[in-house]
Amino acid sequence: MKTVNVGIIGGGLMGKEVASAFGRWFALNDFPVSVRLKAVCDLNPQALDWYRQIDSVELLTTDYRELLKQEDIEVVYVALPHHLHLEYYLDVLRAGKDLLAEKPFGIDLDAAVRIRDEAKALGRFVRCSSEMPFLPGAQRVISEIKSGRLGTILDIRAGFLHSSDMDPEKPINWKRQSKFCGEIGVMGDLGMHVMHIPLRLGWVPENVFSRLQVIVTERPDGKGGRAVCDTWNNATLMTTLTTASGKVPMQLEMKRLAPGETNTWFIEVNGTEGGVKYSTKDTKALWLYERRKEQVWMRTDLGFQVPFPTVTGGIFEAGFPDCFMQMLAAYFAERAGALGDRFACVKPDEAVNSHRLFHAALQSHVTDSLVKVDYP
Numbered sequence: 001m002k003t004v005n006v007g008i009i010g011g012g013l014m015g016k017e018v019a020s021a022f023g024r025w026f027a028l029n030d031f032p033v034s035v036r037l038k039a040v041c042d043l044n045p046q047a048l049d050w051y052r053q054i055d056s057v058e059l060l061t062t063d064y065r066e067l068l069k070q071e072d073i074e075v076v077y078v079a080l081p082h083h084l085h086l087e088y089y090l091d092v093l094r095a096g097k098d099l100l101a102e103k104p105f106g107i108d109l110d111a112a113v114r115i116r117d118e119a120k121a122l123g124r125f126v127r128c129s130s131e132m133p134f135l136p137g138a139q140r141v142i143s144e145i146k147s148g149r150l151g152t153i154l155d156i157r158a159g160f161l162h163s164s165d166m167d168p169e170k171p172i173n174w175k176r177q178s179k180f181c182g183e184i185g186v187m188g189d190l191g192m193h194v195m196h197i198p199l200r201l202g203w204v205p206e207n208v209f210s211r212l213q214v215i216v217t218e219r220p221d222g223k224g225g226r227a228v229c230d231t232w233n234n235a236t237l238m239t240t241l242t243t244a245s246g247k248v249p250m251q252l253e254m255k256r257l258a259p260g261e262t263n264t265w266f267i268e269v270n271g272t273e274g275g276v277k278y279s280t281k282d283t284k285a286l287w288l289y290e291r292r293k294e295q296v297w298m299r300t301d302l303g304f305q306v307p308f309p310t311v312t313g314g315i316f317e318a319g320f321p322d323c324f325m326q327m328l329a330a331y332f333a334e335r336a337g338a339l340g341d342r343f344a345c346v347k348p349d350e351a352v353n354s355h356r357l358f359h360a361a362l363q364s365h366v367t368d369s370l371v372k373v374d375y376p
């Protein structure tokens, strides 16, 4: 079995999530690729300390160029604040490495296009992180839609809801400041997760009317003072797409001010013959509708039906670390030519198209009008 050496740049929340998935890689049944975390870079030496407990890690550094010089590292996962994506992603590609990028894949549309184009020019394998579609419920939503069972699609709703901005006294961090998070604010934070399945199914929004809200405008700066908080808390996008049977409305929600919601990702698709809905709020429940004399939604409790089987029993429920590991498995399987017909991670063109939508949503907010999404 081939072993791929990996480096991580950005050892915060998500760097640790990747390292922890690698730590139980053996749970994947008959997986064709083995992974080895060899090096981690973080500007903050204290963040690096956590990685000392991982035997395979040979290099801990505060200088990412040192990590990129390691010739035996083939793949680099980068989990940094958004204003650093362009420079770091390009440097990873130019160092001859493949990239697992984090969303939003550049701070804005221009950055996303430049990363996509450089990856293409250099022939590197690049995908972007978005894990929720690898949950069993999300996988079933995809297969139900692809089966054609739903008939004519009536409407689509998808979203990602957090309550992470609800506490106005929570100290500020980079995710709440436009210069680090991006002008697209919450869309950059949560939007890729919402768009992954629609874009993969070919549901590309043609136009958008957006409602962007910034409610919490100031927070403690963590040093006894106050700091300006200028990112959008909530974004609601009314979009239109064209399917074989005509124009269909698709409502997309990305919210950090959603009372009661901690990490609720959902998708609902209604058709004339059937419907399907899934939300992480009720992790096991898949809801299916079939047109009958009576209007009935049926609930099925799902088990561990994941794209890459593991040692976990079939009736056990899946959670965040599981879908994250499945997403990583999809990355390494696709890179090795072993993905088959399974669902792939976000592709650079899809990441760029999500930025095109968010860019148009900003214009819609400014002009208070419906804006065409431009796909040159």
Ligand SMILES: NC(=O)c1ccc[n+]([C@@H]2O[C@H](COP(=O)([O-])OP(=O)(O)OC[C@H]3O[C@@H](n4cnc5c(N)ncnc54)[C@H](O)[C@@H]3O)[C@@H](O)[C@H]2O)c1
Pocket: 009, 010, 011, 012, 013, 014, 015, 041, 042, 043, 044, 047, 062, 064, 078, 079, 080, 081, 082, 084, 102, 103, 104, 129, 130, 131, 188, 189
């Ligand atoms: N896929 C997901 O579900 C998910 C969830 C959260 C965040 N993210 C994304 O992951 C990325 C990182 O977010 P996070 O939550 O891990 O952030 P974080 O703040 O927890 O971690 C970022 C780390 O980068 C380090 N860092 C900052 N500048 C650096 C530099 N120049 N060189 C090296 N290290 C540097 C910081 O010290 C910190 O440890 C973002 O793109 C974010 O949107 C994805």
